[in-house]
Amino acid sequence: MQSLERAAAILQVVAGSGGTLGVTDIAAAVGLPKTTAHSLLRTLLGVRFVEQDRAGRYALGQGLLRLGTGHLDVNELRSRASNWTDALASRSGQAVRLATLEGERVVVVHHVFRPDDSAQVLDVGTVLPADRTALGRVLVAFAPHRTVRGVDPARADVAAVRARGWAVEDSGWEAGAAGLAAPVRGSTGLVVAALGISGPAETVLDGHRGARPRLVAMVTESAQAISRELGWHG
Amino acid sequence: MQSLERAAAILQVVAGSGGTLGVTDIAAAVGLPKTTAHSLLRTLLGVRFVEQDRAGRYALGQGLLRLGTGHLDVNELRSRASNWTDALASRSGQAVRLATLEGERVVVVHHVFRPDDSAQVLDVGTVLPADRTALGRVLVAFAPHRTVRGVDPARADVAAVRARGWAVEDSGWEAGAAGLAAPVRGSTGLVVAALGISGPAETVLDGHRGARPRLVAMVTESAQAISRELGWHG
DNA sequence: GATCTCGTACGACATGGTCGGACAGGACGA
DNA sequence: TCGTCCTGTCCGACCATGTCGTACGAGATC
Missing domain, CATH: 3.30.450.40 (GAF domain)
Known part of the structure; x- marks a missing residue:
């Protein structure tokens, strides 16, 4: 399933940055049009797999990090x-x-x-x-x-x-x-x-x-x- | 994006189990037809977000756990x-x-x-x-x-x-x-x-x-x- | 003020996700 | 041993949803 693979690639990129990344950088890294990346990121934001700072840059979210450490804090x-x-x-x-x-x-x-x-x-x-x-x-x-x-x-x-x-x-x-x-x-x-x-x-x-x-x-x-x-x- | 939300729900269920779950249990927990859940799980398996044991049951995968701990081991x-x-x-x-x-x-x-x-x-x-x-x-x-x-x-x-x-x-x-x-x-x-x-x-x-x-x-x-x-x- | 870059929104459409039906394999009980 | 039940997996039709070009507002820079 293409959308899932793309989302996984995005998560890998964001995780690999160790900090925050903009839509444009993420899109370039994954090789997708910016708006496609944005759509994926919006959903990932909705499920707390990424978070966004004031400048609109994305980082890994608590919803994802928490998956590896058991359940809800x-x-x-x-x-x-x-x-x-x-x-x-x-x-x-x-x-x-x-x-x-x-x-x-x-x-x-x-x-x-x-x-x-x-x-x-x-x-x-x-x-x-x-x-x-x-x-x-x-x-x-x-x-x-x-x-x-x-x-x-x-x-x-x-x-x-x-x-x-x-x-x-x-x-x-x-x-x-x-x-x-x-x-x-x-x-x-x-x-x-x-x-x-x-x-x-x-x-x-x-x-x-x-x-x-x-x-x-x-x-x-x-x-x-x-x-x-x-x-x-x- | 529906497929991403569904995949996130599946990951949450698997993470919440603390062990392994079968397709049927996952599908019931998320509220999806079994084959839909299976399709999602196949892709999650492909990107290493879940892993499967001998009996065909699914658990969280190293690809996902690793995202929260920095890059490749x-x-x-x-x-x-x-x-x-x-x-x-x-x-x-x-x-x-x-x-x-x-x-x-x-x-x-x-x-x-x-x-x-x-x-x-x-x-x-x-x-x-x-x-x-x-x-x-x-x-x-x-x-x-x-x-x-x-x-x-x-x-x-x-x-x-x-x-x-x-x-x-x-x-x-x-x-x-x-x-x-x-x-x-x-x-x-x-x-x-x-x-x-x-x-x-x-x-x-x-x-x-x-x-x-x-x-x-x-x-x-x-x-x-x-x-x-x-x-x-x- | 003009220009550039950013993240975001909108909408058309084609393709990819959805899911019913079917199947093979394993476990269990008569 | 056979029948039944339950499991995970596969196939294919179809339509809904993911894709992505175009456009825009905001902020930074010259």
Whole structure:
């Protein structure tokens, strides 16, 4: 596939420069018309494989460099998400968490307390049960390498969460508490984290043990806003 | 550009797996038909951005991982080139060197002695003059980020070397010695090293201070063989 | 102010990416 | 051993998307 080969050649050139290069130099090095190179670079910019400085020159991007070092940088995720997680805690009146899937483990990487004076413990670094928390169920449902085989309850849950686009947890994990979670996507559209709220069941759920629609909207909209911060174009 | 975005998504999925994935899993994760994913993966394989194990499963490739760590791994270059450099020394009766461009410096990374009993010094690590050695002139002429501006002798030399596909050095650097060099290409077709021979001028040059055609053929063919070892498909 | 070089945008069109159907090979179970 | 299932791979039609010439605005230089 010609376009992929050309993009690879461009990446090699940019990497080989050890710094920044202009479109014209890149095009000359690869042997393409300038506008063709530009089109390729625009897409590479969109997927964070290259970055651009003030003068419009291109360098390798974090999205590419990160591929060789494992997954999303947790510090970047936290810093980009923090405005939205703070706002969500304020508006929903619930505790907010961000979690990622590390191997098979659901790990809390960011936690904002409920905005009240209740006693709360910071649980960054905590490992959550994948199947009994909303955060875990979202991460499992949207896990990139998951193909669900056979007929079992997990498969039905994955399909339901994927179809709905969010998950609810109704007192399965912590007595008296409930939660909601929605997926956070990175620049390629893949789910890289889950954003969730949790609090006393009567504040999260409606009278029928279902999720309150207003809270669902808040969580999914905040998750999408964070996704866009991370370069998602959905 | 859709194909690039899709390829990026595939790379993200493979990177996120931390191991190997089959076509079917990748396709499901990215949301593409299996054969589309396969076509993309074939190209990514061709440019070394993914690699495949015995079972046909895909993992991130060295070509991609290497982009984040600077240029070609010198140890890999030496090990892949050594059969050819040894053979070239035997057949040509001359000393053989491989050099790379590190920033603006032409550095010898591999050296095979002349196959005779003359006194010789191993010069791996030596920095050569870029404009007065065949190795240097090849590397400069084919440097990926070079756009040659203005009208000067260097520009004419670059154009001549590029057009010819090899360079000659006729006693400009070492008294009584002469050399030839040709470009070695990597998997994307870019020049990553120069392969050269050198020895007493009367053994390298013909009666008119031009290169002996038989030696030119040997050097260029060996350079191409090494290029193919590195994944070049030219 | 004129000129040159840069990165970027637009739009026509042909060719290259997309993808359904098919196949060979391997694993597994009856 | 045979049948079934799942895998990765190949082939070819076709249309959507990548290609690229033309043009433009911005910045630097004389």
